[in-house]
Amino acid sequence: MATDTRKHRPISEEVEVNKEYLNDKLGVGKTFDVGMHELAIGGTRLLLYYINGFADSNIVTQILRDLNDLKERDMLSDVFEHLFHKYIPYFQLAKVKTTDEFIDKLLVGQIGLIIDGETQGIIIDAKMFPGRQPKEPDTERVVRGAHDGFTETLVINTALTRRRIRDERLRFEVMQVGERSKTDVAIAYLHDVANPELVRKLKKKLQDIQVDGIPMAEKSVEEFIIGKTFNPFPLVRYTERPDVAAIHLLEGHVLIYVDTSPSVMITPATYFHHVQHAEEYRQTPVVGVYLRWVRFFGIFASIFLLPLWILLAMHPSLIPEPLDFIGIKEKGSIPLLGQFLLAELGLDLMRMAAIHTPQPLTVAMGLLAAILVGEVAIKVGLFAPEVILYLAVAAVGMFATPSYELGNANRLVRYFLLIMAGIFGVTGFMLGITVVLVGLAITRSLGTPYLWPFIPFNYKAMKDVFIRMAVPMKNKRPSIVKPQNPYRQ
Secondary structure, three states: OHHHHHHOOEOOOOHHHHHHHHHHHHOEOOEOOEEEEEEEEOOEEEEEEEEOOOEOHHHHHHHHHHHHOOOHHHHOOOHHHHHHHHHOOOOOEEEEOEHHHHHHHHHOOOEEEEEOOOOOEEEEOOEOOOOOOOOOOHHHOOOOOOOOOOOOOHHHHHHHHHHHOOOOOEEEEEEEEOOOOOEEEEEEEEOOOOOHHHHHHHHHHHHOOOOOOOOOOHHHHHHHHHOOOOOOOOOOEEEOOHHHHHHHHHHOOEEEEEOOOOOEEEEOOOHHHHHOOHHHHOOOHHHHHHHHHHHHHHHHHHHHHHHHHHHHHHOHHHOOHHHHHHOOOOOOOOOHHHHHHHHHHHHHHHHHHHHHOOHHHHHHHHHHHHHHHHHHHHHOOOOOHHHHHHHHHHHHHHHOOOOHHHHHHHHHHHHHHHHHHHHHHHHHHHHHHHHHHHHHHOOEEOOEEOOOOOOOOOHHHHHHHHOOOOHHHOOEOOHHHOOOOOEOO
């Protein structure tokens, strides 16, 4: 109830009442980063509130200088309108009538002005967030093409997108999520292309989020949108590239931008959205097809190579005579299934260590891990040489997966198939594949079939998955997003 009272508490005509209330709520004098200047201009008292580190110091200084230069004759009547329209040298001004709105605007980095005798406050949008310059994201590098990427600042991210789509029908609708964090979240879509029902659904889900804050940004928002699920597969796609975000907007997708995050959420997303990469579209169509097929081979190997090999190694009678060389030559001191599980665990530990190791030491750590795990483990008989070989191939395929989230999900599927094949043989392997396929077939991403265009089958869309078509030949938007305007040309 206290929160509701504050939300409807109007700004008082008495500046002292406003000062006492705002200073208490904002912790002026207790928290060092909230600043308040009290001015007397032409006999009128003004309170200027700002947050150090957010407000542009040059603009604050200029406003204070210009206000102090005002004379009493300039403030004889209608002080608010004179300040709002004439004497504050800034173009982004807004009026607020409640203390809640005043505080909310202040906490996102804007400057607030309270005037004695007025029931409105003035908000000056002169925020300047600390942040980094746009640079190419590490996980989505391309050889040829743009090398800028999203940052942790929402305004920069929307500007990078609008630079690529200069259409007046591009919409960025902003709302705040989190009772305490008040994080800015923007829904981006093309007004005459995107499915209005999807836009409405996403807005409703964001408005219904009840939480004190979302410091984990886009991942927290995703979990509220998708709901409770134990499905390891990513049901939305993330990108840190403005060109990738732009092409999905043109296709009819709806994107979600979260302030403080360089990752943009693409909805809806299917399994096959996660296996494409911008590099394929930066090369000629023939080269793009080749790159895509190599990537598909790597993804396939990352999932099925180890379970298939352990199945054949544990059941030599299944190995065709021409492939007899793929069998195991020297068994280690640990059962074969245990070797794979230990090797997988070691691979994940090395990956985590590489992330948390200071950059000057990463090369040394990699050499140490390769020598100890690779050479010594084989020599002492802990692992069979084939285990390290096939695990390395599967790891390369996993790292070749464009989507980091999909790579992690595929790793869990590989574990599952390894255990099923190692314990139950052929029956377990086939049953494991069936369980995974059925699970994917019944999965929905915001109402969209996750395996589309494979299930339900769509020949034209499936052809686009396997063959990178030239842009002039792709004159229709994907039907799965249900665009209002299906034609691109």
